[in-house]
Amino acid sequence: MAFKAELSVKLAAVCIAVGAAFGMSAACAADPVSINIVDVAGNLQLTQKGFEAFKAKHPDLVSSITFTNAPAPQLPGKIKAMQAAGRSDIDLVVTGTDALAAGIQQGLWEKLLPDQSKALPGVLDKYAPGPRKMQDIAQGYGLEVTYMPAGPLLEYNPAKVTDVPKTPDQLLAWCKAHPNKLIYARPANSGPGRTFLMGLPYVLGDKDPMDPINGWDKTWAFLKQLNDCIPYYPGGTSAVMKELGEGTRDMTVTVTGWDINPRALGIVPAEFKVGAFDNMTWVNDAHYMVIPKGVPKEKLDVLYKLMNFMLEPAQQALTYDDGYFYPGPAVKDVPLSMAPAKSQEVIQKFGRPEYAKLLADRPHVLPLNAQAMVAAFQKWDREIGAAKTK
Structure with a gap:
């Protein structure tokens, strides 16, 4: 037993050292986390498959994802009450400019940029010109995930x-x-x-x-x-x-x-x-990913990885969907030809x-x-x- 304990300590030390060497926040020894995502924009029509793909690709990071829909006007008050009670029942919110704006005004969201730029490297350079301007609306408190003129x-x-x-x-x-x-x-x-x-x-x-x-x-x-x-x-x-x-x-x-x-x-x-x-x-118009204040550190590390994943072209191509937020993709170089065949058929x-x-x-x-x-x-x-x- 003593040997196993000593080995665990050594492995944890190696994990931390490797993470530090590469400028990463090491979570090698952490258990997979559950993530609760709340949608107040109808955005899950565009992104749920992407979120689920992240869980499938990273079972070491995510044990489960719960999806919930809620009205945008009610969400800020709910989050404010949870934060006052020291609770963090919601890990990620996908929102339009409405709840984004209300949450910024009330100080509900984690500041992502430039504060977490190491965990979110080069994200601003990924956006196409129109979406890049829309990203500024978030004032660093959210990351744009879908776009619509x-x-x-x-x-x-x-x-x-x-x-x-x-x-x-x-x-x-x-x-x-x-x-x-x-x-x-x-x-x-x-x-x-x-x-x-x-x-x-x-x-x-x-x-x-x-x-x-x-x-x-x-x-x-x-x-x-x-x-x-x-x-x-x-x-x-x-x-x-x-x-x-x-x-x-x-x-x-x-x-x-x-x-x-x-x-x-x-x-x-x-x-x-x-x-x-x-x-x-x-x-x-645009939809954004925002993180309420109070989410624990072990979940934040996973959420940053999830956000990066959602801005990859393969996940962005899914946002053409059935035209709900036409066209959908916020990043550069994601033409309709990359979208699933069903999406291409619907748009045509x-x-x-x-x-x-x-x-x-x-x-x-x-x-x-x-x-x-x-x-x-x-x-x-x-x-x-x-x-x-x-």
């Missing part, structure tokens, strides 16, 4: 909408002429909702599209007028698409992925169309030829920064959706 776009039933709006004024006129036939989801929990919210200041010519409190006079006035002919605001985009597909509504706001994916899944009829405002500006069948021209012809901008986005959500909740959000 989003919208805002209008999706409609061509059998019911023949006079497709080309301006916000025309959209308002259509809505008033067809009350209860246009809806969109609460921006704080909807990619299309917040893209519409952030895209309007550019289309309307507001004073400062990046300042929702002092620079969006035209946007807030427009949304209050539009509110009069909208029956209610669903809590998420899925409910919107269900009502659109069932024929309860004739039009909604959308983004590229939320146009392609519900039609590919049969939730929305394939023949439904999209339109864009004449002077639209693309407000790009349900993608829009007009997207290429729109993406090339219209300008692209970043979404609001974390503080401004939270302020915009709060103002919308208070002044627009207060009485009608379900």
Whole structure:
């Protein structure tokens, strides 16, 4: 027994020495860890297979992965309560810009860059140009894992909408002429909702599209007028698409992925169309991997490896998926030809030829920064959706 104990000590010492020599955090003797991943963006459609591939490749590091879905607006409060209680039930969050922003503002996330640049070597150099700009939104607190030049776009039933709006004024006129036939989801929990919210200041010519409190006079006035002919605001985009597909509504706001994916899944009829405002500006979108503060060290070492793995081309190619976050990949040199055959078939069948021209012809901008986005959500909740959000 004494010999075995002595041998274990020597092996641990060798492990630590080797790790130190290569600048790594050695976990040779550690048991595999369980990882709890919470998704507040629908991102697991794009990344779950990649996360599972990491577990399959590294059984020495990961014993199990649990996947959970949660609404973005509720997550920051839940994490804050756990951290106050000294608990760390959530190891990794995949989020859109909504919960990312709220978590940055409330100090919930671990600082990854530049603090952990040794464990995450060269990650910023992996991103394609558009996604690289979106990575800055994370302010070092998250790593972008998927990317979409989003919208805002209008999706409609061509059998019911023949006079497709080309301006916000025309959209308002259509809505008033067809009350209860246009809806969109609460921006704080909807990619299309917040893209519409952030895209309007550019289309309307507001004073400062990046300042929702002092620079969006035209946007807030427009949304209050539009509110009069909208029956209610669903809590998420899925409910919107269900009502659109069932024929309860004739039009909604959308983004590229939320146009392609519900039609590919049969939730929305394939023949439904999209339109864009004449002077639209693309407000790009992304999903991020973030780590809540309080995750133990032995898990952090594994999570950093997992993040690096998810940015490899093979895992990024999986994010084309069924068009949910079109195109999907955030890193350079991951063409559609690298995607699974099913993904290629879906994009070829349900993608829009007009997207290429729109993406090339219209300008692209970043979404609001974390503080401004939270302020915009709060103002919308208070002044627009207060009485009608379900």
